[in-house]
Amino acid sequence: MLEIIGTYWPQFSFLLTILIGGTSYLLKIYFDWDLRRREIIFNQIKETKIMELKNFYISFFRLEACLKDLYQALAEDNEESEQEARNEFSDLWIKFKLSFTYLKVFLDLNEIEPFEKLKAILENIHLKLDFYKIDQASKESDRELIKELRKIGREIFPKKIPEIFDVIENNLKKDFKITNMHTKCFCVKQKN
Numbered sequence: 001m002l003e004i005i006g007t008y009w010p011q012f013s014f015l016l017t018i019l020i021g022g023t024s025y026l027l028k029i030y031f032d033w034d035l036r037r038r039e040i041i042f043n044q045i046k047e048t049k050i051m052e053l054k055n056f057y058i059s060f061f062r063l064e065a066c067l068k069d070l071y072q073a074l075a076e077d078n079e080e081s082e083q084e085a086r087n088e089f090s091d092l093w094i095k096f097k098l099s100f101t102y103l104k105v106f107l108d109l110n111e112i113e114p115f116e117k118l119k120a121i122l123e124n125i126h127l128k129l130d131f132y133k134i135d136q137a138s139k140e141s142d143r144e145l146i147k148e149l150r151k152i153g154r155e156i157f158p159k160k161i162p163e164i165f166d167v168i169e170n171n172l173k174k175d176f177k178i179t180n181m182h183t184k185c186f187c188v189k190q191k192n
Contacts, residue, residue: 049106
């Protein structure tokens with residue numbers, strides 16, 4: 001056996017080199033293909049996440065505008081505007097919940113929390129507005145409910161919801177590895 005290897009060593013080493021080189025080349029092609037495939041899938045997931053985020057934002061802002069209109073109509077005791085807002089609300093609420101459900105598929109657990117808070121706030125606002133309408137119809141007045149409604153107008157819409165959106169925005173910037181260029185200063189000091 002050793003004589004055969006010794007005699008045919010140049011041919012044997014040539015075949016061994018071709019075999020190892022060919023196998024290495026095929027492995028390289030496979031790993032390049034697999035890496036490219038994973039990159040494409042990752043990019044498609046990110047693109048879909050961005051699209052779902054856009055749909056969520058659109059549905060949220062439409063729903064928020066409708067709730068503000070309903071809030072304003074109840075405050076002004078404008079039955080016609082209230083009815084328009086209530087008619088529009090159910091369709092917007094369904095679209096909001098649907099876009100939220102789709103978006104949750106693409107979010108990590110730590111990213112879902114602020115979206116859940118936002119949904120809970122909107123549900124609470126709607127519930128309070130419905131309770132107020134029931135109180136109006138029964139000619140009753142719940143002082144705590146009125147305080148909560150005032151809080152919605154003074155704190156929830158202008159302060160709490162934007163704070164939650166700041167958290168969402170920061171989470172998304174981390175996820176997409178986006179930095180604020182205006183926070184970094186590329187200033188060069190001038191010599192006097």
